[in-house]
Amino acid sequence: MADVYDRLFMMCKRRGIVYPAFEIYGGTAGLFDFGPLGAEIKRNIQNLWRSFYVLREGCAEIECPAITPFEVLKASGHVDEFTDLLVKCQTCGSSFRADHLVEESGYEGAADALDAVAIDGEIAARGIRCPECKSELGGATPMNLMFSTEIGPGSGRRGFLRPETAQGIFTNFGNLYRFFREKMPFGCVQLGRGYRNEISPRQGMLRMREFGMMEAEIFVDPLEKTHPRFCEVKNEMITLVPASTGRETGMTLGEAVSKGVIVNEALAYFMNFTKEFLFAAGIKEGLLRFRQHLPTEMAHYANDCWDAEIHSERFGWVECVGIADRSAYDVEAHMKSSGCDLSAMRRYDEPREIVRKRIIPDMKKMGPLFKGDAAKVKATLDGMDGEGVCGDVELDIDGKKYLVPSDSYRVEKVTEKTIGERFVPHVIEPSYGLDRIFYMIMEHAFEEGEKEGEPYTVTHLKPSIAPIKAGVFPLVSKDGLPELAFKIDRTLRSFGIQTCYDESGTIGRRYARMDEVGTPYCITIDHKSLEDGTVTVRERDTTGQERVKIEELPSFFSKNALGFF
């Protein structure tokens, strides 16, 4: 018996929701097409997310290319660290992700945190052999997971497809800071595709090589990791699995922060925001929890990191959103690599006088000594704190060494007026996996039942997520009913409401087709409609019916089925 994933996927394929990509050519693992209804669902999820992050929270949204030059991803650490351990079968040549083989053999814990030596040890100790041909496996080798390409044909200039949309936001920090008129905190989001060249993707829609992401980067002052609206949500309950206990526990956000379970208010606020979004999108209460990263899982620079995990009947708890306090890591990395200043200014309430020791170079001596580099040496000395500086000073500027003799400078106490101090922003990052959320919404909504002895499927999508908002049915295909139904259909569409006009088969059969793909309302136009200008609106979940005036339909649907907050 096929399990829920297989049955759901069969329905999705049959009804134009998801197809395996390039299927007529045998398909390509890890790539999927979103069919006419699936693409609508995906867009509805994106638009709901936008209404949370852009309209409600006031984040800016930007769009950057997927093609990314080498330097950017070298700076971010992806060139060196975005790897999985690959093992190859010595006999049939098949490739596998080493940590997946170890996990599937029953290893408890996070196998993806093991290094090559430890993985080789586990493979030997557990007697793991090639899943395809049962032969011996080779040693584990780290393999970079970015899709690599060349920018400019024949140019030799290396680039990659972005592994995440976040880097486009970090590299734009300066532009964004100006856009927000140099006021912190602010958030910027990007919705778009990310790429991960998986070694052997096997979990269907959960492990895609090209996938949808929705990422927010909230830039905050490291001294103020709070949120102006935290007080409004501090009594909200949230289900946590703290790293310290590993056990599921419910508590309020306020409690979690004050007890130090969640590291700061800003992070806690966005965990709650994530919860609200996921419930609004159709994730079932009780099937969502937040699991804290174990020290072995967490990136070295992160202050704290939680995964929103959603429960699947097929896959168990699945990581769908990661919410991390990434400290200043990303912005600092790009400052260092690009040489551009990406700092922000912490303005004082009023200008302050600061007394400091300045190094004053004697340019008459510096000029002959350093020639063309003299200005650079001067600028470096200008930027230094003169406290304690004496004797000959050795400088290292961009890897080149300079010796500044003691008689070519003096140290002087100066009083300067300053309006603030510069700092590198910290980043709170909620990062959402669109396709996993898509699948989970579908699985939670999918109800396989019976009606009059026949299998009957209802997909209980939220109206804002449903790909079709209204089925439009003339009761019979004559007497002017199709013409009136068609007019209603056109009118609803003119208000941005996606419909499905259908005049074939019994009304029951038409309801069934709409119930299966999650259409929340069906409108039936009958002979009475011609007389009194009303139609029957039938609600999917209750199957209740009411008569609605035709001219009230647009506002009925705008209110009930379009996704604003």
Place this chain on the structure above:
Amino acid sequence: MADVYDRLFMMCKRRGIVYPAFEIYGGTAGLFDFGPLGAEIKRNIQNLWRSFYVLREGCAEIECPAITPFEVLKASGHVDEFTDLLVKCQTCGSSFRADHLVEESGYEGAADALDAVAIDGEIAARGIRCPECKSELGGATPMNLMFSTEIGPGSGRRGFLRPETAQGIFTNFGNLYRFFREKMPFGCVQLGRGYRNEISPRQGMLRMREFGMMEAEIFVDPLEKTHPRFCEVKNEMITLVPASTGRETGMTLGEAVSKGVIVNEALAYFMNFTKEFLFAAGIKEGLLRFRQHLPTEMAHYANDCWDAEIHSERFGWVECVGIADRSAYDVEAHMKSSGCDLSAMRRYDEPREIVRKRIIPDMKKMGPLFKGDAAKVKATLDGMDGEGVCGDVELDIDGKKYLVPSDSYRVEKVTEKTIGERFVPHVIEPSYGLDRIFYMIMEHAFEEGEKEGEPYTVTHLKPSIAPIKAGVFPLVSKDGLPELAFKIDRTLRSFGIQTCYDESGTIGRRYARMDEVGTPYCITIDHKSLEDGTVTVRERDTTGQERVKIEELPSFFSKNALGFF
């Protein structure tokens, strides 16, 4: 003096509309970031386009991966033919597009239609040298323009980034045909990114390596290239530049089709549809024309092809949309390469009896003769027309030859009932370049004037395209006005209306900031608002003001500034 492109781009950069991508790393030619306002404009153009093609025209929308396996693009012809001629400087090593150098030297006509020998001839005859260092150029070499990559790290499986979104639609024809319950004609669209690894992109936003596309593929019966609503538009005027005369001329669509200037009604319908969309998006009348491809430009399989050209003050006439009758080329190519049936059925009004000659193999003889291949040979004979077949029959199946002796089959006259006949669909393809349309809308909207002796810019974007629908201004930052303004701001956002809350500077300065980025309306909250619940709404283009009740604002904006038809 900077020209309009440069001045506009400076404004776009300053105001968060478009940035050069990866600028802190020195930028990458042909890649751009859309800033907070630019990403909104882009999405608004996409959503307006959707309201035309998906909501109004009833097309399905799908989403396919950008990563595409080799086989698909081999079949489509891109592996062999998606090339430009590259010339390299013998001295400094810079690369150039040969046809661009020839065009820039004053060549009249389409230099991109010249082959390598002809281009080399032109370069020699015109004495064209390296634009960078004035040295001699090497010979022209065809260079494939697809970004190439590997699917699965270390797998050796070649793939490309899609050069167009269309192939994802063609390869899904079977799925789409079922989705539309096997009824023709139907349309399918895809909005997404395309990739073209330009040799040396130099025209800014007009020649991007990663760009937005909006493509529609209308599948039609080759015997019926009409459109059900052609009669509604046949008297619409359209500006044409037919290949036969090369001169701009206005005529009605009906006239253009009946005179054979446009090859069929379906193509003419979508040319007009394109015109309507572009005007709705803000392209100025008089600055749009449709130019027919010259025989040398047109793909060999195309029946007819027109470019919608929009006039730019900087670039002259720019191709922004291509509308082609691509015949059965694409679907046939994928049928042949994949071996899958992608044909459609032309149903007869009632079943017909057809008398045909069938070849009946004698399986007692075929079995021993062809062993494991016997079934394949039988299937091939079954599919053949028996008319005129006699003697030994030689078959070629997948490159393997079989000799069927005369005594192993007989030919028989049979009467068969058939409900229709199969055909390969033809495709009408309107294909839109999103970024070029974006730039043209901006250029047409951009008005640089003066106000009180100071430069003053108004960008006359259509309300549906404008990134911000309303500026929300408390007259002063006290007396409870900011609180009321903030509440109005939140309410509008809850209806999906993007706003910009601003309380800094004079009202005039705030209007100026909004005028520059094309905000159609500004709302000012003053002391009277506290008393009578009304606010001032100021219209950008007329600068006229009216008092509107606060509770009527959401419907005012839904009606005036959201982009439904």
